[in-house]
Amino acid sequence: MLSLRLIEILHYLYVALLHEGRLHSEKIKKRFLFFTHLHYLCTHIIIRCMIDTSAFQGKTAVYYTLGCKLNFSETSTFGKMLQEMGVRTAEKGEQADICLINTCSVTEVADHKCRQAIHRMVRQNPGAFVVVTGCYAQLEPERVAGIEGVDLVLGSNEKAYLIQYLSDRFSNPNDNLNPNDNLNPNDNLNPNDNVNDDDNHNHKVKRGVYKVEKTKDIKSFAPSCSRGNRTRYFLKVQDGCDYFCTYCTIPYARGFSRNPTIASLVEQAQQAAAEGGKEIVLTGVNIGDFGKTTGESFTDLVKALDKVEGVSRYRISSIEPDLLTDELISYCAESRAFMPHFHIPLQSGSDEVLRLMHRRYDKALFAHKIELIKALMPDAFIGVDVMVGCRGETPECFEECYDFLMGLDVTQLHVFPYSERPGTAALRIPYVVSEKDKKERSHRLLELSDEKTQAFYARHIGQEAEVLFEKAPRGKAMHGFTRNYIRVELPPTEAKPEYDNQLISVSLGEFNFDKSALKVHVNGNDNANDNVNDNDNDNHNDNLNANPNLKPET
Numbered sequence: 398m399l400s401l402r403l404i405e406i407l408h409y410l411y412v413a414l415l416h417e418g419r420l421h422s423e424k425i426k427k428r429f430l431f432f433t434h435l436h437y438l439c440t441h442i443i444i445r446c447m448i449d450t451s452a453f454q455g456k457t458a459v460y461y462t463l464g465c466k467l468n469f470s471e472t473s474t475f476g477k478m479l480q481e482m483g484v485r486t487a488e489k490g491e492q493a494d495i496c497l498i499n500t501c502s503v504t505e506v507a508d509h510k511c512r513q514a515i516h517r518m519v520r521q522n523p524g525a526f527v528v529v530t531g532c533y534a535q536l537e538p539e540r541v542a543g544i545e546g547v548d549l550v551l552g553s554n555e556k557a558y559l560i561q562y563l564s565d566r567f568s569n570p571n572d573n574l575n576p577n578d579n580l581n582p583n584d585n586l587n588p589n590d591n592v593n594d595d596d597n598h599n600h601k602v603k604r605g606v607y608k609v610e611k612t613k614d615i616k617s618f619a620p621s622c623s624r625g626n627r628t629r630y631f632l633k634v635q636d637g638c639d640y641f642c643t644y645c646t647i648p649y650a651r652g653f654s655r656n657p658t659i660a661s662l663v664e665q666a667q668q669a670a671a672e673g674g675k676e677i678v679l680t681g682v683n684i685g686d687f688g689k690t691t692g693e694s695f696t697d698l699v700k701a702l703d704k705v706e707g708v709s710r711y712r713i714s715s716i717e718p719d720l721l722t723d724e725l726i727s728y729c730a731e732s733r734a735f736m737p738h739f740h741i742p743l744q745s746g747s748d749e750v751l752r753l754m755h756r757r758y759d760k761a762l763f764a765h766k767i768e769l770i771k772a773l774m775p776d777a778f779i780g781v782d783v784m785v786g787c788r789g790e791t792p793e794c795f796e797e798c799y800d801f802l803m804g805l806d807v808t809q810l811h812v813f814p815y816s817e818r819p820g821t822a823a824l825r826i827p828y829v830v831s832e833k834d835k836k837e838r839s840h841r842l843l844e845l846s847d848e849k850t851q852a853f854y855a856r857h858i859g860q861e862a863e864v865l866f867e868k869a870p871r872g873k874a875m876h877g878f879t880r881n882y883i884r885v886e887l888p889p890t891e892a893k894p895e896y897d898n899q900l901i902s903v904s905l906g907e908f909n910f911d912k913s914a915l916k917v918h919v920n921g922n923d924n925a926n927d928n929v930n931d932n933d934n935d936n937h938n939d940n941l942n943a944n945p946n947l948k949p950e951t
Contacts, residue, residue: 448560452567453482456494459522460486461514464501466714467680468531470633471556472499473625478560493522495563500531500541502650504816508533512544519546526566530556532650538607552609553636553651557619615652618690621680622665628676628867628898629712630669634662634698635681639689640717642744643755643822644787644815647682654686659693659701670707675898676865677702678712685720696725703732709900710865710880715740715782718766719758726766730773737774738882740811741766742782746801747794750787753826760801771806778853778882779807783842786835787815788826795838803845808853808882810846812839851908854883854915860905861920868897876914879905886914 458479462472475497476486487493496518500511511533519527529541530551542550549566551559621633637652638645669677679702681687687695695716702711711734718741729735741763745751748759770777783802785795802810814835817824830838857879864885866877875892877885886909887896896919903917 448482448564449568450482452564453479453484456484456567457487457491458484458495458497459493459518459525460497460499461518462499463507463511463514463533464499464503464531465680466631466678467621467633467636467682468499468501469625470621470623470631470680471619472497473623473627473631474619474621474633475499475559476625477623479563482560482564493525496522496525496527497559498527498529498531500529500533502531502533502536502646504813505818506816508537511541515541515544515547519544526563528559528563530559532647534607535609535650536646538609542607548606550607550609552607552615554610554615554617555608557617612649612652616655618655618657620657620661620665622669622677624669624674628865630674630677631680632662632665632669632677633681634679635684635687638683639686640683640757641755641822643753643826644784644818646818646821649820651682654683655690656681656687658691659698662698663701663705666702666705666708670705673898674708675900676710676712677708678714680714683717683720684713685716695720696722696728699725699728699732699735703734708734711735712738712882713740715742717742717757718763721766723769726769726773736880736882737777738779738880739770739777740780740782743802744782744784745787745790745794746783746798747790750790750794750798753789753823754787755822764801764805767805767807776857776881778809780809780811781805781807782811782813784813784815785838785842786830786832788823788830789828790815790830791828792834799841799845802842807849809850810842812842812846814839847912851912854908854912857883857905858907858915862903862905862917863900864903864917865898865900866896868894884914885917887917887919891919 458476460472460476462469479495480486484495498511498515498518500514501507502511511531515527515529519525526549527547528549528551529547532553534541534550535552538550538552541547549562551562555562615637618636619633622630624630635654635656637654638648639654641648666677685695687693687698699711699713702708713729713735716739721739721741729737743763744754744756746760751759767779770779781802783798790798815823815830862879862883862885864877864879866875866887869875869892871894872889873892874889875887875896877887879885883905885903885905887903902920904920906916906918908914909916
């Protein structure tokens with residue numbers, strides 16, 4: 398373990414020098430980049446090889462994910478790792494030996510949903526070893542550990558060592574959980590030592606134990622590239638955030654911005670392609686900030702991934718407008734595999750509110766990005782996050798926001814009401830919006846969103862498009878998405894199991910009954926069948942994909 402510790406020290410030394418701007422030599426940069434990649438390989442491959450898998454044999458697990466695509470990606474990766482250790486995903490209604498709940502804390506409602514999910518999982522799986530991780534676990538570890546039936550709470554830094562901790566626990570089932578247990582394989586604390594570990598917040602509360610580092614000490618990066626029970630793969634390219642917007646707790650829950658090397662991410666994309674993956678979604682907390690750890694850039698990453706053979710489609714899950722460079726937009730317009738699909742958080746169309754939020758752009762910059770995307774990719778789907786009712790949003794500010802959005806050529810609005818979060822700077826803003834006004838403003842923006850989405854879909858009726866279809870229950874309609882993210886519906890009479898995870902040419906028809914998709918017909922069924930590779934379908938027969946509990950809530 399000494400050599401592993403040395404590699405880790407060199408890795409963090411590189412990060413410190415990089416932030417100080419002291420790495421001027423390209424030769425030195427390449428050497429430190431090598432150690433960063435080696436650190437990734439050692440901590441996440443060698444350690445796993447050292448774990449005794451016999452303790453996992455015959456055990457079952459269930460998973461529950463709340464929140465974002467990044468959470469889903471991490472949960473599905475944990476599930477895949479446990480499966481490789483010999484753990485079977487429990488069938489629906491079957492009591493499991495392990496329960497893993499990955500939590501969200503973006504709003505007060507999300508916190509409530511997390512507590513409900515934990516109680517439900519404990520009730521449905523009596524006697525199971527219950528592990529809770531994610532943002533809510535990081536922010537409220539003592540409260541989560543106090544929930545009856547919870548055994549272990551892991552913060553954002555510690556979840557990277559979940560498998561090792563479970564291995565230690567199952568290898569010594571008669572040992573009681575010790576609040577001084579060390580979860581980091583690079584440390585050598587004695588669990589029986591009387592350690593005062595207030596800095597790491599290690600405590601025993603009722604039955605559960607929690608291990609949570611302070612925000613400044615969250616340094617681990619848990620790699621994740623998995624599809625779970627879905628068709629698309631989700632590749633985690635970045636974690637953490639340095640922005641500290643006044644309304645947000647995510648930087649406290651996820652830590653500062655950090656990322657792996659481009660080389661390691663290319664390897665994961667290549668593995669996904671080898672497993673039959675056609676589409677990969679790039680996920681993270683603030684993915685445009687990629688490169689702070691390694692001295693690389695997000696555009697460099699996009700260009701490298703675009704060269705991976707076998708991956709037909711990439712999507713960028715969400716990117717800040719100030720980090721969505723003109724160079725990146727131009728590259729995506731000419732890219733082989735990056736789709737004409739962007740999701741850009743605006744939060745408010747009022748410059749005054751953006752200032753109160755401590756956002757790093759104004760309306761003019763945002764409008765420029767939209768105009769450039771549409772100039773280069775006229776059919777691009779553009780989704781926009783909008784927060785309503787935040788402190789300081791006067792009626793005049795909201796109307797300014799509404800008018801700005803109405804004039805933007807965007808496709809869909811993801812609207813959510815502002816939620817008071819303890820400890821955030823927004824609480825110092827005096828103007829408070831009533832719940833009634835929040836609901837009214839949300840309703841108006843959702844109506845505007847529906848108008849824009851339906852108009853965008855309608856413009857494509859009668860056209861031909863390439864669709865990646867997703868698995869559907871037998872006898873049900875199949876769904877999928879075009880390159881520019883139009884959701885389509887194939888009637889049960891035309892749906893075939895072999896269409897799953899296949900890129901097929903279709904004709905776009907009218908809206909379905911609830912206007913959530915366009916009805917389609919396959920162009921030349923015989924040709925479509927000829928393009929189906931039966932070997933690809935074998936990749937969907939693993940137990941993880943059959944798990945009904947592995948699904949995110951948004």
